[in-house]
Amino acid sequence: EAGVAQSPRYKIIEKRQSVAFWCNPISGHATLYWYQQILGQGPKLLIQFQNNGVVDDSQLPKDRFSAERLKGVDSTLKIQPAKLEDSAVYLCASTDFGTGNYEQYFGPGTRLTVT
C-alpha cells in the first residue's frame, strides 16, 4: 500500500512570498491532517479534514494560512504571505476511522525555509 505523499520536499522562499504544499493521503483514508513542526518541537495540528469538510482549524492562522481538500482526496496548504516564523516542516497525515485503528500515517513532510 502506498504511503502518504507530499511535495515538494524542500522549499526556500523570501518573506512576504506565497507558497503551497500538496498532500495525497493513503487511498481510502477519509481523515486528513496538516501539522506544523518547528525545529526542536513536536508537531502542532493546523487543520483536520473529514472527507472534504473541515473538522478542526482552531490553530490555523487564518490571516495567512489556508487549506482545502477538494473531492475529499488530495489537499493543499497555502501560506500567503509567508513570515520568518513560518519556517518549519509541514507534515501531512491521514487515517481511517472505520478500522478502529486510531493510527495516523505521516508523509515525509515539506521543509520550508523563509529568508
Added chain:
Amino acid sequence: AQSVTQLGSHVSVSEGALVLLRCNYSSSVPPYLFWYVQYPNQGLQLLLKYTSAATLVKGINGFEAEFKKSETSFHLTKPSAHMSDAAEYFCAVSQGNNRLAFGKGNQVVVIP
C-alpha cells in the same frame, strides 16, 4: 485540554544499555496514548499505542511502554539500545476525534 510532557530534550545512551524515555500526560477523559519515532528527513512512524486494552504495550523494534493511570505516565523502554535507535521520539495523547497533542520530543543519541 490534553497535553503530554517529555523531559530532557536530548538523551544519550550507550549501545546495549537500557533506553528509557519518560512521558506524562494530562487528560480529562481516558486517553489514547502513542509513541512515534522520527528519523532524519522522514515523517513520523508509529512505535506503539495504548487504546484502553492491555496496560503493557509492545511495539516495533523491541520497544514497549506501560500505561500507569495512577502516575499519568506512559514511559517508553527498550532493554538494549542499538545504533539504529538514534532518532527523535515523540509521545502523543488523543482524547477524541483522533486529534493528537504531541510532546516536545526526545532526541536519542546512542554512544558506541
